Amino acid sequence: MVKIVVIGVGKFGTNLLNTFSQIETEGRCKLVAICDINETLLENQCKKYNVKGYTNYKEMLEKEDIDGVAVATPDPFHREPVVYAANKGKHIFVEKPMDITVEGCQEMIDICRKNNVLLQVDFHKRFDPFHIKVRNDIREGFAGKVEYGYAHMEDKIVVPRDWFPGWAPKSSPVWFLGVHMFDLIRWIMGSNGKNVYAKGKKLKLKSLGVDTYDSISAMVEFENGAVVTFDLSWILPDDFESIVNQGFRLVGEKGIIECDSQDRGTRVSYEGMGVSTYNPVFISESPDKRTGKIRYSGYGIESIADFVYNLEYLSKGGSLDLLKDGITGLGEDGIEVTKIAVAAHRALESGKVEFIN
Numbered sequence: 001m002v003k004i005v006v007i008g009v010g011k012f013g014t015n016l017l018n019t020f021s022q023i024e025t026e027g028r029c030k031l032v033a034i035c036d037i038n039e040t041l042l043e044n045q046c047k048k049y050n051v052k053g054y055t056n057y058k059e060m061l062e063k064e065d066i067d068g069v070a071v072a073t074p075d076p077f078h079r080e081p082v083v084y085a086a087n088k089g090k091h092i093f094v095e096k097p098m099d100i101t102v103e104g105c106q107e108m109i110d111i112c113r114k115n116n117v118l119l120q121v122d123f124h125k126r127f128d129p130f131h132i133k134v135r136n137d138i139r140e141g142f143a144g145k146v147e148y149g150y151a152h153m154e155d156k157i158v159v160p161r162d163w164f165p166g167w168a169p170k171s172s173p174v175w176f177l178g179v180h181m182f183d184l185i186r187w188i189m190g191s192n193g194k195n196v197y198a199k200g201k202k203l204k205l206k207s208l209g210v211d212t213y214d215s216i217s218a219m220v221e222f223e224n225g226a227v228v229t230f231d232l233s234w235i236l237p238d239d240f241e242s243i244v245n246q247g248f249r250l251v252g253e254k255g256i257i258e259c260d261s262q263d264r265g266t267r268v269s270y271e272g273m274g275v276s277t278y279n280p281v282f283i284s285e286s287p288d289k290r291t292g293k294i295r296y297s298g299y300g301i302e303s304i305a306d307f308v309y310n311l312e313y314l315s316k317g318g319s320l321d322l323l324k325d326g327i328t329g330l331g332e333d334g335i336e337v338t339k340i341a342v343a344a345h346r347a348l349e350s351g352k353v354e355f356i357n
């Protein structure tokens, strides 16, 4: 059985805990321990998931006998625990963005290769069944050569303002949101970024004391010649219909694809609560009468569960190489995405087109 620990059990780390605990009830993995530097949070999560807790990941990795480590610390703090755990021969699952420097990503890849361990990056948009269909169509050539496209991903302002104002200034709409869409478009087309031009604004959040970009628009030329514009922001009003607004379109010689990845067709309005749209294919919760617990499903969960399934596969003699260009986001994908994001930030500073390298 696959034995796992989680480092960073905050907002998104909770989804990791829900996923691993659920798979544990199926007898396919064991959540051995968790780690967070926030002692109160750690104590609560330990109680909720009935698991051992540590405030120091090094101590946890010294003491526990495990196969894999999942890292959900804030964006700039993935590198250190990943490198440490990989050097101990543990398989890695790391939240996006893999790291906010290309050198950091390269170090993570090198250490994982040296230790022959999996380096998996959580690019969950690959697990969305709508996106899988689009990718299959593009790879079949139905739309011909993609010429241009557009993608947007926008959060409500509550995310940087209230959820993590402490580390939002160390992140940006590109790091927090753009990386999802950069990966999705490059995964669909099978092509990496070549150059990027970007403009951004620092107005609203700065006025609220959170010094980060409100919005960034980046035009990326990919190696296949397609030019895709990404509009990324985290300042949508509190009463917007969902936490995240997202979607994309791609136009090729022979076709057009338009995908609303936010509004999946269910719209509700309740007294005093405005209008909401649901994206239940991301993470949905339903009561499971068999276990008496909540059952989590959706592409946000599958993307995390995929780590367990990969470790099972590897433990049976599966090859790391065979995972490439599949649904799993790997370190090799994470670094390509970080290269686009780093170049986009360079373009914001220089005002020029920047090469992605």
Ligand SMILES: NC(=O)c1ccc[n+]([C@@H]2O[C@H](COP(=O)([O-])OP(=O)(O)OC[C@H]3O[C@@H](n4cnc5c(N)ncnc54)[C@H](O)[C@@H]3O)[C@@H](O)[C@H]2O)c1
Pocket (backbone or CB within 6 Å): 007, 008, 009, 010, 011, 012, 013, 035, 036, 037, 038, 041, 055, 057, 072, 073, 074, 075, 077, 095, 096, 097, 122, 124, 164, 176
């Ligand atoms: N896949 C997705 O859709 C998705 C969505 C949201 C966030 N994320 C990513 O998940 C990561 C975490 O985001 P979040 O929203 O959960 O942030 P958060 O601030 O809620 O949680 C991060 C946790 O990490 C802990 N931490 C920081 N340094 C640590 C260390 N050295 N050792 C142990 N714990 C440490 C913090 O105390 C905190 O509890 C980020 O990289 C973010 O971009 C992914």
